Amino acid sequence: VGAEVSNHLKNPRLHEKSEQGKSCRLSYNHHVQQPNKKPTGQRSTSGVDAIINAYKKDVDRTLIRQNLRLTVDERFQQLMKLQQFAEELRRAGKEARSR
Amino acid sequence: VTDFHALIRLLVESKVEFIVVGGAAATAHGSARLTVDLDVVYRRTSENISRVVSAIDPLEPYLRGAPPGLPFDWSEETIRKGLNFTLTTTLGALDLLGEVTGGGNYEALLDDAIQLRVAGVECLCLNLKRLIQVKRAAGRLKDFDAIAELEVIEEERRAGE
Numbered sequence: 001v002g003a004e005v006s007n008h009l010k011n012p013r014l015h016e017k018s019e020q021g022k023s024c025r026l027s028y029n030h031h032v033q034q035p036n037k038k039p040t041g042q043r044s045t046s047g048v049d050a051i052i053n054a055y056k057k058d059v060d061r062t063l064i065r066q067n068l069r070l071t072v073d074e075r076f077q078q079l080m081k082l083q084q085f086a087e088e089l090r091r092a093g094k095e096a097r098s099r
Numbered sequence: 100v101t102d103f104h105a106l107i108r109l110l111v112e113s114k115v116e117f118i119v120v121g122g123a124a125a126t127a128h129g130s131a132r133l134t135v136d137l138d139v140v141y142r143r144t145s146e147n148i149s150r151v152v153s154a155i156d157p158l159e160p161y162l163r164g165a166p167p168g169l170p171f172d173w174s175e176e177t178i179r180k181g182l183n184f185t186l187t188t189t190l191g192a193l194d195l196l197g198e199v200t201g202g203g204n205y206e207a208l209l210d211d212a213i214q215l216r217v218a219g220v221e222c223l224c225l226n227l228k229r230l231i232q233v234k235r236a237a238g239r240l241k242d243f244d245a246i247a248e249l250e251v252i253e254e255e256r257r258a259g260e
Contacts, residue, residue: 055247
């Protein structure tokens with residue numbers, strides 16, 4: 001499923017449709033689910049679920065468990081630290097490119 | 100860097116009626132993903148619009164991504180005529196949303212909001228189940244991995260109960 005999802009995410013027609021404001025779910029199913037010839041409603045749900053399930057395999061559950069042990073305040077503090085770090089990396093990258 | 104604590108505290112202390120949604124709501128629920136803006140759905144009553152304008156005014160709000168120097172009038176009339184505003188402020192990026200794709204307006208989301216204690220104040224935040232529903236309904240490709248993470252959070256919470 002992962003490779004199939006990856007290929008279809010790269011499909012320019014999919015992005016085209018997305019940018020036009022049409023449902024990504026429908027356009028995804030247009031490309032992925034049509035061969036199955038299932039009713040449209042079923043295709044929509046199973047198509048999106050397939051993508052989400054493929055992504056789920058890569059979610060770091062240890063990180064989630066660690067976050068769930070924090071308070072809400074601590075989660076936001078961690079987010080702000082991460083933002084600062086990302087900003088610092090961006091600045092360093094820019095500096096390196098200008099050398 | 101967005102000061103989530105300060106922005107939330109400011110909105111609450113200014114008695115703005117709002118619900119935290121989007122990436123910040125995901126963070127509150129335990130997401131490890133980086134988000135750079137605070138997304139809130141604000142109530143579009145004239146009293147609340149007035150409170151939003153007064154609260155944000157000292158933060159020098161400006162449209163994010165707009166070229167500098169454009170005339171931008173931060174006023175109740177501007178808010179009334181528009182709906183969703185993606186702003187830069189002195190406290191960071193703030194998205195003021197009258198409606199959210201797949202979820203509707205403040206009233207439509209209110210039943211699925213939970214009380215959140217953050218930055219020493221209480222505010223409303225969209226619950227995890229509805230947050231997933233909203234992101235699924237929006238059907239944006241960029242949200243798919245975020246939805247996956249939120250569903251894993253839901254599973255982990257259930258497992259921990």
